Structures are given as C-alpha cells and as structure tokens.
Amino acid sequence: xxxxxxxxxxxxxxxxxxxxxxxxxxxxxxxxxxxxxxxxxxxxxxxxxxxxxxxxxxxxxxxxxxxxxxxxxxxxxxxxxxxxxxxxxxxxxxxxxxxxxxxxxxxxxxxxxxxxxxxxxxxxxxxxxxxxxxxxxxxxxxxxxxxxxxxxxxxxxxxxxxxxxxxxxxxxxxx
Numbered sequence: 001x002x003x004x005x006x007x008x009x010x011x012x013x014x015x016x017x018x019x020x021x022x023x024x025x026x027x028x029x030x031x032x033x034x035x036x037x038x039x040x041x042x043x044x045x046x047x048x049x050x051x052x053x054x055x056x057x058x059x060x061x062x063x064x065x066x067x068x069x070x071x072x073x074x075x076x077x078x079x080x081x082x083x084x085x086x087x088x089x090x091x092x093x094x095x096x097x098x099x100x101x102x103x104x105x106x107x108x109x110x111x112x113x114x115x116x117x118x119x120x121x122x123x124x125x126x127x128x129x130x131x132x133x134x135x136x137x138x139x140x141x142x143x144x145x146x147x148x149x150x151x152x153x154x155x156x157x158x159x160x161x162x163x164x165x166x167x168x169x170x171x172x173x174x175x
Contacts, residue, residue: 020051026091026099027056033090034060034103037083043068045105056101058087069106077112080105081140102142113146120150123171127156135161138168 027049038045038060045068048059062069073080084103091099102109116139123134136147144160147169151158158171 022095022097023051023054023056024049025095026101027051027058029091029094030056030058030087030099030101030103033087034058034083043072045069054100056099057104058101059104059107061106067106072105073108077108080108112143116143116146117150120147120154120171124151124154124156127171127173132172134171136169136171138162138166141167144169 031047031049034047038047044066045060045062048061050057050059060069060072071079072083074082080103083105084101087103088099088101091097091101104110119136123136126134139147144167148158148160151169151171155174156171157174158169160167161170162168
C-alpha cells in the first residue's frame with residue numbers, strides 16, 4: 001500500500017485560516033484519490049503533498065531503482081497530464097471548487113523543467129545571434145508558463161500564439 005507523507009512549510013501553517021487549509025484539503029483529497037488508483041493498478045508508490053506559492057503539489061515516487069511508475073508518466077508526459085486532470089476533477093467533485101494542483105510522478109516535471117530552460121536559452125541564443133523571432137514547439141499551459149518566466153529572466157519577450165494543441169511560444173528581443 002502506498003505511503004503518504006505530508007510536507008507543509010511553517011509559513012503555510014501560520015496562514016492556515018483560509019487559503020492554506022483549503023490547499024491542504026485539496027492535497028488530502030488528491031492523495032486519497034491517487035492512493036486508491038495506485039491500489040487498483042497494484043502499483044507501489046509513495047505520495048508526498050506540499051503546499052507552496054498558493055498551489056498544492058502532489059508527488060508520487062517509487063522506490064529507488066524502480067521504474068514501476070513509468071507508465072503513469074507516458075510518452076511526453078501525456079498520461080501524467082491526464083492523471084493530473086482526473087485528480088483535479090476528483091478534488092472539484094469533493095470541494096465544488098476548481099483546483100490548480102500540480103501532479104508530478106518520479107520527478108518528471110523537474111526533468112522537463114530543465115529541458116524547457118534549455119529550450120528557452122537556445123531560443124535566446126538565436127535571438128542574440130540576430131534571428132528576429134523564434135517559434136517554439138507546441139506545449140501545454142504549465143510548460144508555457146515555465147518558458148515565459150525563463151524568457152523574461154533572460155531579458156527577452158515571449159508571447160503565446162495558436163489554439164489548442166498547436167498553442168506555442170514565440171520569442172523575440174525585448175522592445
């Protein structure tokens with residue numbers, strides 16, 4: 001049976017009057033949902049809950065050296081994204097409040113964030129070399145946010161263009 005660990009920083013517990021307690025409740029509901037899912041699928045994993053920056057972060061990790069959770073990430077994180085949406089729906093049905101929780105499995109999001117930072121710096125290098133604009137690959141809203149933040153930190157501008165699965169970022173020099 002999966003183990004559940006809850007990590008709540010002190011500053012979050014100090015403000016637990018409204019926002020933090022709601023986020024903690026979201027985390028508990030999400031963890032229960034995911035634990036049941038893991039039990040049904042007979043997959044071992046530990047569930048960690050962390051509340052930070054106004055969001056609930058849920059992580060599922062396997063024992064070291066095990067790749068038992070790889071199928072829950074899927075190619076390009078597709079299964080992970082679907083599980084995140086299902087978990088958000090579970091929270092919505094229990095709380096009647098929309099959730100912005102972030103689900104990570106086996107550190108996939110950290111690895112992908114590093115890849116996105118590299119994509120952003122490669123685009124910045126092209127702009128520095130004289131390219132007027134660089135269109136990046138389509139990506140989801142969460143990944144676009146990471147890239148927008150990285151591009152801004154690099155002193156450039158970025159804008160999302162396109163619709164649906166074709167939504168992508170275009171990077172340009174700051175005006």
